[in-house]
Amino acid sequence: MDATIIGAWVATGLTLFIFSFLYKDNPLFKLAENLYVGVSVGYTIVKTYDTVILHLIWKPIVENQEWTLLIPVTIGLLMLTRYVPKAAWLSRYAFAFIVGVGAGLAIPRTVSSFILKQIEDTVRPLLMLVPGDGVTFSWNLLNPASSINVIIVLLGVSSVLFYFFFSVEHSGPGKAVARTGVLFLMIAFGAAFGYTVMARMSLLIGRLTDLIEYSDPAYGRPTLWLTLVTVGTLIALGLRRRSEPPDSH
Amino acid sequence: MTFAERMLNIDRRIIFVVIGLCTLLPLLYPVGLPIKISQEVRGVYDHIESLPERSVLLLSLDFDPASKPELYPQAVAILRHAFKKNLRVVAMTLWVSGTGMADELLTKVATESGKQRGVDYVFLGWSPGGTAVIINMGQDLYNAFPSDYGGKPTKGQLVLEGVNSLKDVTYAISLGAGNPGVEAWYVFGKDKYKFELGGGCTGVIAPGLYPLLRSGQINGLIGGLRGAAEYESLIGQKGRAVAGMDAQSATHVAIIVLVALCNIFYFTLRRHARQQGSQP
Numbered sequence: 214m215d216a217t218i219i220g221a222w223v224a225t226g227l228t229l230f231i232f233s234f235l236y237k238d239n240p241l242f243k244l245a246e247n248l249y250v251g252v253s254v255g256y257t258i259v260k261t262y263d264t265v266i267l268h269l270i271w272k273p274i275v276e277n278q279e280w281t282l283l284i285p286v287t288i289g290l291l292m293l294t295r296y297v298p299k300a301a302w303l304s305r306y307a308f309a310f311i312v313g314v315g316a317g318l319a320i321p322r323t324v325s326s327f328i329l330k331q332i333e334d335t336v337r338p339l340l341m342l343v344p345g346d347g348v349t350f351s352w353n354l355l356n357p358a359s360s361i362n363v364i365i366v367l368l369g370v371s372s373v374l375f376y377f378f379f380s381v382e383h384s385g386p387g388k389a390v391a392r393t394g395v396l397f398l399m400i401a402f403g404a405a406f407g408y409t410v411m412a413r414m415s416l417l418i419g420r421l422t423d424l425i426e427y428s429d430p431a432y433g434r435p436t437l438w439l440t441l442v443t444v445g446t447l448i449a450l451g452l453r454r455r456s457e458p459p460d461s462h
Numbered sequence: 463m464t465f466a467e468r469m470l471n472i473d474r475r476i477i478f479v480v481i482g483l484c485t486l487l488p489l490l491y492p493v494g495l496p497i498k499i500s501q502e503v504r505g506v507y508d509h510i511e512s513l514p515e516r517s518v519l520l521l522s523l524d525f526d527p528a529s530k531p532e533l534y535p536q537a538v539a540i541l542r543h544a545f546k547k548n549l550r551v552v553a554m555t556l557w558v559s560g561t562g563m564a565d566e567l568l569t570k571v572a573t574e575s576g577k578q579r580g581v582d583y584v585f586l587g588w589s590p591g592g593t594a595v596i597i598n599m600g601q602d603l604y605n606a607f608p609s610d611y612g613g614k615p616t617k618g619q620l621v622l623e624g625v626n627s628l629k630d631v632t633y634a635i636s637l638g639a640g641n642p643g644v645e646a647w648y649v650f651g652k653d654k655y656k657f658e659l660g661g662g663c664t665g666v667i668a669p670g671l672y673p674l675l676r677s678g679q680i681n682g683l684i685g686g687l688r689g690a691a692e693y694e695s696l697i698g699q700k701g702r703a704v705a706g707m708d709a710q711s712a713t714h715v716a717i718i719v720l721v722a723l724c725n726i727f728y729f730t731l732r733r734h735a736r737q738q739g740s741q742p
Contacts, residue, residue: 253526253559260558265590268609318597318650326491328680333676355501357676375692388603405669407557408686412532415687417485418706419531425489 221427228420229443241446249264335370337363369397464734467728473586477720482718488708495711497704503692505682506660507543509633515548517632518625520657522647523553523567525639526560531665533637535690535703536662537567540635543697545575545582553632554586554607554640555593561588565611579612582621587611592642596650598627601707628655637684644671648679662689708735 230245270286273279291307294300340348340360351359375387376394383391428436463471472706510519521540544551551572568585577583586595586607597674598606603626604617616622624630634657636647644661652659658681663671665686675683684693685712690703 232597236475236683256562260561260588261590264588268613269590273608318594322649322653326645326653330677330679331673334673347636363561373622401669408665408668411686411688411710414481414485414710415532415665415706417481418489418687418709418714421485421709422531422702422706 218432221432222435222439224423225427226439228424229436229439232420233443233447236447239447241443311314335366337366339363339367368393373397409422464731466730470731476483480716480720481713484712485709488712489705492705493708495708497674497691497707499696500689500729501694502655502685503681503689503696506540506635506662507674507693507696509658509660509681509691510540510543510547510549510585513549513632514548515717517549518630519544519549519551520628520631520634521551521553522556522634522636522638523560523564524556524636524643525664526557527563529639530563531706532664532686532690533639533662533688534563534567535701536572536684536693537637538701539690539693539697539699539703540637540662540684541568542575542695542699545572546697548582549632551583552586552621552625553578554591554677555588556646557639558588558590560612560658580610580614584616584619584621585611586616593646593650596642596646597654600651603627614635628657631657633658633660635660635662638667639668643667643702644680644683645674646662649684660684663714682716 227245227248230241231249233239234242249432264344288307291303294303321440337358338381338392353359354361358404367415372390373423374395376383376391376398376452381387392414426432428434492673493569515520515606521532521709523537541551553564553568565585565587568583569579572579572583579585587610589606590596591598595606603622606653607616609615609617628634628651634647634651636644636659636683638644638661639648644659644663645723647661648659651657659679660682661671661680662684663686665688668683668685669682671680671685674680684690687706691707694701694704
């Protein structure tokens with residue numbers, strides 16, 4: 214049998230088993246869930262072994278005599294001493310090296326990219342100086358750099374920062390500013406939630422598209438047959454549970 | 463129990479069926495709703511469009527099968543566009559679990575476009591280290607990837623002629639489903655080695671990447687399935703993403719209606735409770 218057809222049956226079956234959780238927790242869902250985790254981990258281990266151990270360590274050292282690679286290999290192996298209590302202290306050298314390199318690489322770049330660049334973008338002049346036209350005010354909401362948007366950003370950033378400023382009581386005019394901050398936060402969370410819903414629906418669309426594709430006779434209609442198997446199993450499980458005597462505990 | 467109370471205590475499985483039907487029916491009977499092109503997606507498209515032939519496009523497919531419905535159509539659309547423009551495509555991934563899928567997708571689109579591996583495109587595969595790989599590539603691409611995914615030495619491949627590091631890349635796009643992804647490519651790639659960067663991402667992480675877009679740190683962003691559909695429309699090759707947009711719109715309408723109904727029932731109940739409380 215063609216591997217594509219086997220793949221279609223496996224994919225359809227596992228998709229339907231996962232969907233069966235929407236009805237209630239059941240053994241079919243657990244089977245699919247455990248298979249998913251197992252296959253993901255298995256694939257990652259095999260790929261990592263092939264790429265790292267064989268192609269980046271074993272072959273260069275044995276075939277090309279790149280002995281300098283033994284230094285990172287040794288540092289890496291030191292991490293495994295965590296499993297030997299008497300030699301566990303050796304792992305600190307490896308961790309010190311990795312944390313040091315990681316911090317050295319990440320801190321300057323992260324500060325530059327996420328703090329300085331973002332502050333630079335937030336702090337913009339409220340009015341634009343256009344050569345020839347002098348100082349102008351732009352009302353275009355669609356242009357992120359327009360004056361009106363800069364004012365909205367100013368209001369949003371200031372009020373949200375004030376909302377998180379807990380050293381002053383949020384009363385009187387402060388309460389109004391904090392409430393404005395909450396409104397901006399709600400809009401931001403709403404936008405994030407909207408995108409999240411869209412993402413989840415996209416995943417559902419992806420799965421349903423595959424199920425529609427695999428209902429084709431060319432694949433042997435796995436969607437139809439496996440839906441019947443899944444529904445039948447759920448009914449059988451439900452009937453068996455109903456016929457079992459109630460738990461005495 | 464009043465109608466409003468019954469509706470607020472509705473079995474959640476009924477809602478699942480409603481959402482399921484709203485997704486399934488438009489997929490079976492497409493309507494073809496219009497797709498408006500956003501400025502952020504156009505940013506990526508216009509930049510690729512402006513590149514001269516044989517420019518080097520680095521495509522980092524930083525996702526795994528879990529994000530396939532959103533990012534796979536984006537990757538297909540970008541690759542089709544790049545091959546149509548005769549760009550040299552250097553593809554890779556920072557996610558080990560997506561390596562096989564990335565190779566399959568690249569091979570499929572390259573074959574349909576009549577492109578040759580090693581001449582028009584190369585798949586470097588995956589290398590350990592996450593963000594360190596980007597830095598390593600910025601110093602020496604051949605040190606980070608001595609051989610491609612098929613085990614062929616990268617040095618000497620026609621597609622990589624004149625490319626020694628990230629500095630020689632004309633345009634890079636990261637299609638990311640998380641970390642490492644678009645942010646890592648900006649922080650450790652563009653900010654350090656000064657090449658132009660575009661992004662594509664899942665819907666979940668899109669709001670977090672908009673600040674990078676606004677500040678010009680990335681020149682375009684393809685967000686989720688909607689972004690993929692927009693890109694497919696731009697290149698004139700409608701595919702899976704466009705087909706899914708009807709379903710996407712239908713489910714969004716269903717969710718909006720459900721949220722509105724829940725709020726109406728909630729406020730009805732609250733008013734009812736207040737009225738009863740005020741009675742002597």
